[in-house]
Amino acid sequence: QVQLQESGPGLVKPSQTLSLTCTVSGGSISSGHYFWSWIRQPAGKGLEWIGRISSSGSTIYNPSLNSRLSISIDTLKNQFSLELTSVTAADTAMYYCAREVMLAVYSSSSGVGSAPDYWGQGTLVTVSS
Amino acid sequence: QSALTQPASVSGSPGQSITISCTGTSSDVGSYNYVSWYQQHPGKAPKVMIYEVSNRPSGVSHRFSGSKSGNTASLTISGLQADDEADYYCGSFTSSNTPWVFGTGTKVTVL
Numbered sequence: 001q002v003q004l005q006e007s008g009p010g011l012v013k014p015s016q017t018l019s020l021t022c023t024v025s026g027g028s029i030s031s032g033h034y035f036w037s038w039i040r041q042p043a044g045k046g047l048e049w050i051g052r053i054s055s056s057g058s059t060i061y062n063p064s065l066n067s068r069l070s071i072s073i074d075t076l077k078n079q080f081s082l083e084l085t086s087v088t089a090a091d092t093a094m095y096y097c098a099r100e101v102m103l104a105v106y107s108s109s110s111g112v113g114s115a116p117d118y119w120g121q122g123t124l125v126t127v128s129s
Numbered sequence: 130q131s132a133l134t135q136p137a138s139v140s141g142s143p144g145q146s147i148t149i150s151c152t153g154t155s156s157d158v159g160s161y162n163y164v165s166w167y168q169q170h171p172g173k174a175p176k177v178m179i180y181e182v183s184n185r186p187s188g189v190s191h192r193f194s195g196s197k198s199g200n201t202a203s204l205t206i207s208g209l210q211a212d213d214e215a216d217y218y219c220g221s222f223t224s225s226n227t228p229w230v231f232g233t234g235t236k237v238t239v240l
Contacts, residue, residue, distance in 0.1 A: 037229075046132060047167075047175070047218055047231040063226050096174060100229070103163050103222060110228040115165050115220065117186075119174040 002027040004097050004120035012091075012127050018084040022097030022120060029078045030055045035100040035114045036080045038071065040093040041122075048093075052100055052114060053080055060110050087127045094122045133158065133219055133232035140238040146207040149235045151219030152200055157230060159200035163222035166195055166204045170215045178217075179204060206237070214239045 008020035022036070029036060037052035051061040053071045061069045065084065073080040084091060097120045103113035134152040141147040151158065151166075158164055164182045167175035177186055179195035182202060192207045202221070206213055219232035 046234045047220075049227055049229045049231060052228070060228060105161055105163060105222055107222075107224040107228065109224060109226045113161075113163060113222040113228050115163060115180060115222065115229065116167075116175075117165075117177050117180065119176070121174050 002099060002118050004099065004118060006095060006097050006120045006123040008123060008125070010124055010126060012087055012125060013129050014088055014127055015086055018087050018091060018125055018127070019081065020095055020097075020123065020125070021079050021081045024078045024080075024099070027099075028075075029073065029080065030075045033102050035102065036073065037098045037100050037114075037116060038082045039096045039098055039116065039119075041096070042093040050082070050095075058111075089127050092125065092127045094124050096120055096122045131230075133221060133230060135217075135219060135232040135235045137233075138236045138238065140240055141206075141209045142240045143209055143211065145209050146205060147209060147237065149204045149206075149217055149219075149237070151202040151204070151221075151232045153202070153221055153223075153230075154200055156225055157221040157223040158197065158202050160224070161222045162197065164195065164197060164202040165220045166193075166202075167218045167220065168213075168215050169218065175218060209239055211239050213237060 035052040038050040070083045098116040099118040100114035105113040166179040169175040183195040
């Protein structure tokens with residue numbers, strides 16, 4: 001069974017860059033059937049889809065974060081990563097990495113559909129000086 | 130892309146059935162059979178309970194069922210148990226500028 005594990009600093013200063021890595025085990029990140037995504041959840045609030053990357057490196061980002069966000073993939077290490085620049089207190093949240101299964105649907109706006117199925121346990125990131 | 134709308138809270142007694150609604154638009158729930166439901170216990174990661182409107186992953190209890198009518202999807206939990214007390218989120222494929230959107234979340238309380 002696939003497992004995902006987030007890692008990275010739990011505290012980031014305002015205006016700096018938040019960097020997280022997700023390590024995938026129990027399956028290859030190079031599988032063409034899946035996308036790999038990041039989802040966040042501020043304390044006591046709902047889930048926000050951040051973005052995803054394919055095994056070939058194709059990305060889709062949430063437009064609300066698009067200018068600050070970068071997601072990359074390292075197939076040799078079976079990892080994918082998130083970088084969010086110029087963070088503020090509003091970026092404080094639990095960050096989850098997830099596997100997204102490819103769906104048989106396509107949108108001209110966002111490409112092939114995908115749905116999160118397996119999630120990491122999450123890592124709490126606090127933005128504070 | 131706005132979040133799908135769920136009731137903030139739903140409650141029921143042990144053994145009863147409850148239903149959680151998830152209302153979207155013709156750009157998501159209304160046009161596609163790609164709705165998932167997630168259960169999240171406090172301090173834990175979400176776990177998929179239903180996918181593609183009404184399918185249960187292996188290992189998920191038959192007490193959980195999903196359906197859809199128009200722009201609204203629903204999750205029904207029958208034979209409510211104490212361990213069902215959690216937050217529940219729906220999610221759907223959307224043809225807008227992100228491929229996936231979550232619901233606002235519903236807190237289920239077992240009385």
